[in-house]
Amino acid sequence: MPIPAANLYPPFNITRLSHVEYGVTDLAASRAFYVDILGLQVTHEDQSRVYLRAMEERGHHCIILRQSDTAGVSCLGFKLFDTPELDKAAAFFEGKGLPVEWIERPFMGPSFRTRDPWGVPLEFYVKMDRLPPIHQQYRLYNGVKPLRIDHFNMFSANVDEAIAFYGEMGFRVTEYTEDDESGRVWAAWMHRKGGVHDVAFTNGTGPRLHHTAFWVPTPLNIIDLLDLMSTTGYVANIERGPGRHGISNAFFLYVRDPDGHRIEIYCSDYQTCDADLEPIKWSLTDPQRQTLWGEPAPRSWFEEGSLFDGAEIRESDLKAQPIIAP
Amino acid sequence: MPIPAANLYPPFNITRLSHVEYGVTDLAASRAFYVDILGLQVTHEDQSRVYLRAMEERGHHCIILRQSDTAGVSCLGFKLFDTPELDKAAAFFEGKGLPVEWIERPFMGPSFRTRDPWGVPLEFYVKMDRLPPIHQQYRLYNGVKPLRIDHFNMFSANVDEAIAFYGEMGFRVTEYTEDDESGRVWAAWMHRKGGVHDVAFTNGTGPRLHHTAFWVPTPLNIIDLLDLMSTTGYVANIERGPGRHGISNAFFLYVRDPDGHRIEIYCSDYQTCDADLEPIKWSLTDPQRQTLWGEPAPRSWFEEGSLFDGAEIRESDLKAQPIIAP
Amino acid sequence: MPIPAANLYPPFNITRLSHVEYGVTDLAASRAFYVDILGLQVTHEDQSRVYLRAMEERGHHCIILRQSDTAGVSCLGFKLFDTPELDKAAAFFEGKGLPVEWIERPFMGPSFRTRDPWGVPLEFYVKMDRLPPIHQQYRLYNGVKPLRIDHFNMFSANVDEAIAFYGEMGFRVTEYTEDDESGRVWAAWMHRKGGVHDVAFTNGTGPRLHHTAFWVPTPLNIIDLLDLMSTTGYVANIERGPGRHGISNAFFLYVRDPDGHRIEIYCSDYQTCDADLEPIKWSLTDPQRQTLWGEPAPRSWFEEGSLFDGAEIRESDLKAQPIIAP
Amino acid sequence: MPIPAANLYPPFNITRLSHVEYGVTDLAASRAFYVDILGLQVTHEDQSRVYLRAMEERGHHCIILRQSDTAGVSCLGFKLFDTPELDKAAAFFEGKGLPVEWIERPFMGPSFRTRDPWGVPLEFYVKMDRLPPIHQQYRLYNGVKPLRIDHFNMFSANVDEAIAFYGEMGFRVTEYTEDDESGRVWAAWMHRKGGVHDVAFTNGTGPRLHHTAFWVPTPLNIIDLLDLMSTTGYVANIERGPGRHGISNAFFLYVRDPDGHRIEIYCSDYQTCDADLEPIKWSLTDPQRQTLWGEPAPRSWFEEGSLFDGAEIRESDLKAQPIIAP
Ligand SMILES: [Ca+2]
Ligand SMILES: [Fe+2]
Numbered sequence A, B, C, D: 001m002p003i004p005a006a007n008l009y010p011p012f013n014i015t016r017l018s019h020v021e022y023g024v025t026d027l028a029a030s031r032a033f034y035v036d037i038l039g040l041q042v043t044h045e046d047q048s049r050v051y052l053r054a055m056e057e058r059g060h061h062c063i064i065l066r067q068s069d070t071a072g073v074s075c076l077g078f079k080l081f082d083t084p085e086l087d088k089a090a091a092f093f094e095g096k097g098l099p100v101e102w103i104e105r106p107f108m109g110p111s112f113r114t115r116d117p118w119g120v121p122l123e124f125y126v127k128m129d130r131l132p133p134i135h136q137q138y139r140l141y142n143g144v145k146p147l148r149i150d151h152f153n154m155f156s157a158n159v160d161e162a163i164a165f166y167g168e169m170g171f172r173v174t175e176y177t178e179d180d181e182s183g184r185v186w187a188a189w190m191h192r193k194g195g196v197h198d199v200a201f202t203n204g205t206g207p208r209l210h211h212t213a214f215w216v217p218t219p220l221n222i223i224d225l226l227d228l229m230s231t232t233g234y235v236a237n238i239e240r241g242p243g244r245h246g247i248s249n250a251f252f253l254y255v256r257d258p259d260g261h262r263i264e265i266y267c268s269d270y271q272t273c274d275a276d277l278e279p280i281k282w283s284l285t286d287p288q289r290q291t292l293w294g295e296p297a298p299r300s301w302f303e304e305g306s307l308f309d310g311a312e313i314r315e316s317d318l319k320a321q322p323i324i325a326p
């Protein structure tokens, strides 16, 4: 099953991924992790929620931490290009028989909540409160110096179907992994904003959120984070890396927050805005696919993920195995 | 005169700046500079021309060096999103009474040449030969490790008019400098591809090309280039920097090629794809505007530029003076 | 007048430069600069003094800031190898007819204060309180992440005589600048600890302290400091750089503290422990001597320095002029 | 068994480690690895040997590659401070009943070959041909941009005895690992030149050479090397890293040459010249000892090493096990 052609004329115009809401079981502990270790900036907080933005973002938030009895993911947020897109987007989901619920969200204009066909809770909006720039307030930079949210990566029980659906919405594949035996797609990276991806899908029990990624200036910031986590009680939260991905060519580190939500720190992928960009194909058996330097990912990386609130999970029927560290 | 509102629905869809053709008076000397010092990759060359691409580009070329009796700039190239845009673009220029000439260019599909109202030679196309990726062939990285062409900066005798025209084409202002006294715009940065700019305009005798910029991975690559140029006979070609721009927040260096064409090496600006991104305004008298660290640019930087073939230049009527190094 | 041969068998064994005491006119302002901006760690403070160390130092302090009516430098401190060296050192100075005063200093064992023949106040000791390592407490790293004191640079009214005297004490010349016309030494860099220098001498009205330098991990930390100073009210305290020195090959930045005391941030010079290391000679007229990249130093850099308490200054009789920025 | 006190008055004065001679089974393949991948500079070569230096070294060579039927290590070289030290050093070894053979070596002055009590072949000299500096010839920098040889690390069947012997020669312990159960030293790092070590000893079947290390400017050069090796056919030669050592705090990578000789790329340890520097003690069971970030070393790293020519190996009687990757 080949990669479908890019849909250059999608039914509505998504600008980029925007934000995620995590349910966390100890808000103070999560705040400490995201603020004191990662270096995200608090833009609002109350008893039950902490809103955060990264250093070059002017939208009000890219993460919401919400106190909850159980860890989970409430929604993945996407910003639409302009006001007319909102109704077009709602119509698209309604046309698919998917639920569309108009919601009031603090710091955001009109928005609706829906789900993709596998139950992933999605949120679409055009306007979010805009804040003054802080990217030149260098005193505020802390931790890994996160600049912006970069992408979501999800476990999917059927990646071929996921890329068909997200492709219809205008996400374009930049790189993908094929299972040589079945010819099916094992993982795919899809973008809207001109980087390697806004969303990615990995074969596995799904839907679950594999990770949210933040863009940082250089690999040295990732080394700084490793040094910091290692000497402030977070050494066990380092899961994988640092390394360079074969896919995306990005420099990466994966860490786990206090609830196990996985955060990727990411930099130096490449520009993908050309409409005729050719997707790069990798074989699942290529040992440099995951890490250009040859180091396999640990088992946890392939098996653990965050549950989406209200979404039922199922095992993937594609049983092809990636290379896993012993 | 305020910045005009962004045109979110331009008459045709430009994806990004794409390429520039320089007339150079000693092709071998220019090739040495761009290939051996900057590290661009030759994709084709013959007696009269050298075609170059940067490390993450898959389009055939981002610079053409053409042997010429006089130094100059033959055209600035822009890539359109999809085939239908080509006719729409041509119609736009024809509708303005501007010349549209359909041309055959090696390595490119259908293209036309036109001029902006001040005579800047522009070239539009959809398809250029696509080459295999080399961004993971690390043995090829050399010089400053240029990743991609980033932007053009032009002297304009009337920046307000320039941003009105380019704004109509869908370029959106991210930052600008105002002359406090006259209230006129002294310089502006405008983008299509989601970075701080694809094109910028600076008040001065124009139209002339101020510089072409290349994106590199980190500030350390710029330091490497300085060390290399300083010890290979190019110390006099270093014009300004390294430094951090106030405007764009990018880390920069300006160098001059053997004909004096100015090349900027540039990294670490920020993402601008939000349609509601608020332009940042700077005062011409702010000493941190040019260089966040306070160092003014030298006189040559404000006065010297490359002539566009066939364009007549005139002095700007806005005489406001920037801060110039003694 | 050639560089004298290295004295491999000096009368006493100096391990390295160790510390400096600055008289400062506003202790709180100076503390803010050294602690909040540069990132030095306070090891002790009271009403009149702040003691600081850098991140990899285990000696109690490398700088003392002392509240004073006038800005000045009370002493330059040097650490001797072992206890017997202390008496040998005292005997050396007494043998030269120079004053030797045994002093009690907080946090230090037996020490004496003396002066070099031009009045520079020097302090020698063997033992200073040793503190627990903090180089792996990454949460404490701040500002430019200073790792250790690296060197002192002094204006000298007669550099030939200065290098003869310091050479007798076992400082070995690594690089020097000659005035081609007179054949005299215009500046020299001399080491004990195996880097390019512990002390340097520059021709000029002296003796005055030109600067104290701190070693940092990489050039990127210097860029971080520039960004921080530029956005916290210290942009006017940036004097020169960043750049790479021709001499020493180090990457540098010069900043001024609130009293004008000059601090160099410095990294990436080279190892010099070989006894047969050949000094590298530079011409005063070489434009790459000061900055490999060709940028001259500003006038202030050649003319301004800190007075040593109790030392009389005189003009140099060597009038050769370096290259000064316009 | 505690660490013995530093011997501040050794019988002869070693300046630093200097060079190593490797027997290699395919000289062309080894040359390609050390020159084209690591970036060492050839200073002499003939049919049977390639002499190499790093970028800031002025001594003729720090590695000799010698064509051989079997892979091995012919000698570890050390530079003495001054001519009189040569006879003192020879007398020291003769006094221990160890062999002293005066040898003629190309590019070196008077030298002798000896062995430590466990058979490690050592070479001492004062003068080696000095070459013009190349550290500012930036065009020559390649690969990982190696600046200088930094240290040797050896497997030792009795680390307590090794540090007693090398300590007597004036090597001073900076950090060490203790086996909590037996109280014996499991590994130790010892220096002469003012860094964390010139030599280190690790418990294991010995004597064998564990690795030779080269100093590079920054962690980014190590990332560059990983990218280069991964895309030029050397991915399988990457053994461990990148990471930060707990011990020494250095950033590291271990790679294997075509014969399996292990090379460490190393940067950013700390200054150790103080005679009263306190050794830092680590527990063998501390998971951050090897890698501050918690990643254990692979089994090969603990078990494989290079044989010294003519030295018999024996198993260590200390069976304490480090943490090994699964
Ligand atoms: Ca690993
Ligand atoms: Fe990711």
Ligand SMILES: [Fe+2]
Pocket (backbone or CB within 6 Å): B151, B153, B211, B213, B264
């Ligand atoms: Fe620019």
Ligand SMILES: [Fe+2]
Pocket (backbone or CB within 6 Å): C151, C153, C211, C213, C264
């Ligand atoms: Fe200095």
Ligand SMILES: [Fe+2]
Pocket (backbone or CB within 6 Å): D151, D153, D211, D213, D264, D266
């Ligand atoms: Fe090592």
